[in-house]
Amino acid sequence: xxxxxxxxxxxxQLTSLAAEHDKKKVITVTxxxxxxSGVVIDSFQFGFDILSAESNLTKGAxxxxxxxTVSYHCVRCGSIQTAAMRPDHCPECSETLLIAEGGDAxxxxxxxxx
Amino acid sequence: MCDSCGCDLASNNHSHDTDSRIIEVHQSxxxxxxxxxxxNKAHFEAMGAVAINMxxxxxxxxxxxxxxxxxxxxKKIRIGVIEGDIETDRDAQRIRAKGVPxxxxxxxxxxxxxxxxxxKGIHLLEKEPGGARLDLLFIENVGNxxxxxxxxxxxxxxxxxxxxPEGPDKPxxxxxxxxxxxxxxxxxxxxxxxxxxxxxxxxxxxxHLNPRLQVMALSATSGEGFEAWISYxxxxxxxxxxxxxxxxxxxx
Numbered sequence: 001x002x003x004x005x006x007x008x009x010x011x012x013q014l015t016s017l018a019a020e021h022d023k024k025k026v027i028t029v030t031x032x033x034x035x036x037s038g039v040v041i042d043s044f045q046f047g048f049d050i051l052s053a054e055s056n057l058t059k060g061a062x063x064x065x066x067x068x069t070v071s072y073h074c075v076r077c078g079s080i081q082t083a084a085m086r087p088d089h090c091p092e093c094s095e096t097l098l099i100a101e102g103g104d105a106x107x108x109x110x111x112x113x114x
Numbered sequence: 115m116c117d118s119c120g121c122d123l124a125s126n127n128h129s130h131d132t133d134s135r136i137i138e139v140h141q142s143x144x145x146x147x148x149x150x151x152x153x154n155k156a157h158f159e160a161m162g163a164v165a166i167n168m169x170x171x172x173x174x175x176x177x178x179x180x181x182x183x184x185x186x187x188x189k190k191i192r193i194g195v196i197e198g199d200i201e202t203d204r205d206a207q208r209i210r211a212k213g214v215p216x217x218x219x220x221x222x223x224x225x226x227x228x229x230x231x232x233x234k235g236i237h238l239l240e241k242e243p244g245g246a247r248l249d250l251l252f253i254e255n256v257g258n259x260x261x262x263x264x265x266x267x268x269x270x271x272x273x274x275x276x277x278x279p280e281g282p283d284k285p286x287x288x289x290x291x292x293x294x295x296x297x298x299x300x301x302x303x304x305x306x307x308x309x310x311x312x313x314x315x316x317x318x319x320x321x322h323l324n325p326r327l328q329v330m331a332l333s334a335t336s337g338e339g340f341e342a343w344i345s346y347x348x349x350x351x352x353x354x355x356x357x358x359x360x361x362x363x364x365x366x
Contacts, residue, residue: 002226002261009143017137027134031143038264038290075325086323097325100293106143106264114134 003039006106007047011058013108018057023113026052026061030110033065034103035084041065070103147265150229154268157236163194163248164350167267169291170275171284172257175301175334177205179275179343180252182334184212186344187250191351194248196235198227198256205254215245226261227253229268249351263290271350277302278309282316285323292323297346300331303338 014026033039045063052058072081076095081087089096142148158165168176177197184193195216197205206218217238219231232253239245253269255262274295276284279302285292292298298320300313317329330346332339 002224002264005224005226005228006143006264009146012146013139013141013143017139021135021137023135036290036293038260096322098322099325100323104290104293108139108141108143110136110138110140112134112136 001043001047003043004047004051006039007044007051010048010108011051011055014058014111015055017111018113021113024057025114026058027112027114028062028064028110029108029112030064031066032105032107032109033067034070034105035067036070036100036103037106038104039106041067068103068105071101072098073101074098144264144266147229150233151266151268154229154232154236155270156268157233158251158268158270161236161240161246161248161251162192163251164271165251165253165267165269166350167253167255167262167269167272168275169255169259169262169272169295170257170277171259171280174257174275174277174280176254176257176275177208179299179301179332179334180209180254181212182340183252183343183347184209184214186340187347188212188214191348192244192247192249194239194242194245194251196232196239196251196253198231198254200224200256215239215242215248217242217245221256225256225258226265227255227267228265232267250347259284259288259291263288263294271296273297273299275299275301276316278305278311281309282311282313282319285316285320289323292320292327295324296326296328298327298329299343300329302333302335303331304333304336 033041048063052061069082069084072083072087074090074093074095075097077090077093079090079092087098090098170176180195187193193214195209195214197209197216197218198221199205200221200223203218206216209216217235219227219235253267272295274291300316313331320327320329330339330342332343
């Protein structure tokens with residue numbers, strides 16, 4: 001349940017952003033959580049619902065999470081596949097060794113505050 | 115012109131609440147951890163150490179592997195250990211008995227070490243006799259194949275371990291640990307006759323996820339496959355092996 005630690009990191013970041021911009025309330029938080037980040041989005045949402053309710057700044061804030069696709073780079077022919085799930089092999093040359101690129105990010109994109 | 119407020123924006127599809135504001139951040143949630151990890155790495159290098167983060171499920175043999183590794187290498191390589199556990203200093207006691215500097219971090223419930231905890235750990239280790247100058251620093255993470263994979267500690271190498279009784283499907287089920295590691299160690303190979311663990315399948319599954327992964331299979335108990343592990347560690351520290359090693363089991 002390391003999602004709880006990441007939610008805490010998010011809330012710390014929101015608190016300092018609010019202080020920096022002199023805001024009192026977080027309305028929406030937009031995040032990108034990659035499918036290879038090792039983060040379960042439902043657990044992250046669950047953790048956010050619990051911890052965000054503990055402070056007036058974040059109480060009731062809405063979380064918008066997008067999950068990008070991953071590019072798989074074939075080590076033999078160099079072709080790149082974009083897929084939600086890891087392909088078993090390269091559709092061009094049947095090579096099974098594919099290197100995943102992207103998809104491991106956990107990014108805070110945007111915060112709406114008032 | 116906007117119909118609602120008369121501003122010079124082309125559409126009226128924007129907020130008219132003057133107090134509401136969208137702030138673009140585009141920063142990793144791990145940014146604070148990663149910044150601390152970079153500091154840790156510089157600190158390891160200032161100590162002269164190559165740092166290795168060891169990740170596995172509970173009970174896969176991390177501590178036993180470290181005990182045997184220390185017995186084997188401590189005469190020529192200065193080794194230090196940072197132990198991570200939820201509770202107790204039992205692992206640190208086992209390592210201390212081998213005569214190398216060690217400190218125990220207890221997370222009090224957290225399922226992984228993070229860079230800030232390890233930063234504290236480095237400062238504690240430096241206060242231990244012989245802990246300030248090291249060639250090799252092992253960080254034994256909390257036993258967990260999931261959460262530790264997300265947190266960079268500033269290590270130079272990440273080693274993921276799976277023991278034979280756990281089964282060969284672990285890479286497929288817990289991909290992040292294998293994608294983010296450089297070394298995959300299959301441990302407890304002395305138990306292969308008693309378990310259905312096709313080593314080739316585990317190797318194939320892991321390489322499928324991460325073609326750059328170096329795979330080794332060993333038993334810390336029988337010594338089988340241990341040489342490759344020792345050679346790898348010696349290579350990391352730049353200290354080449356000498357001819358007359360004490361036999362692995364003679365010191366145990």
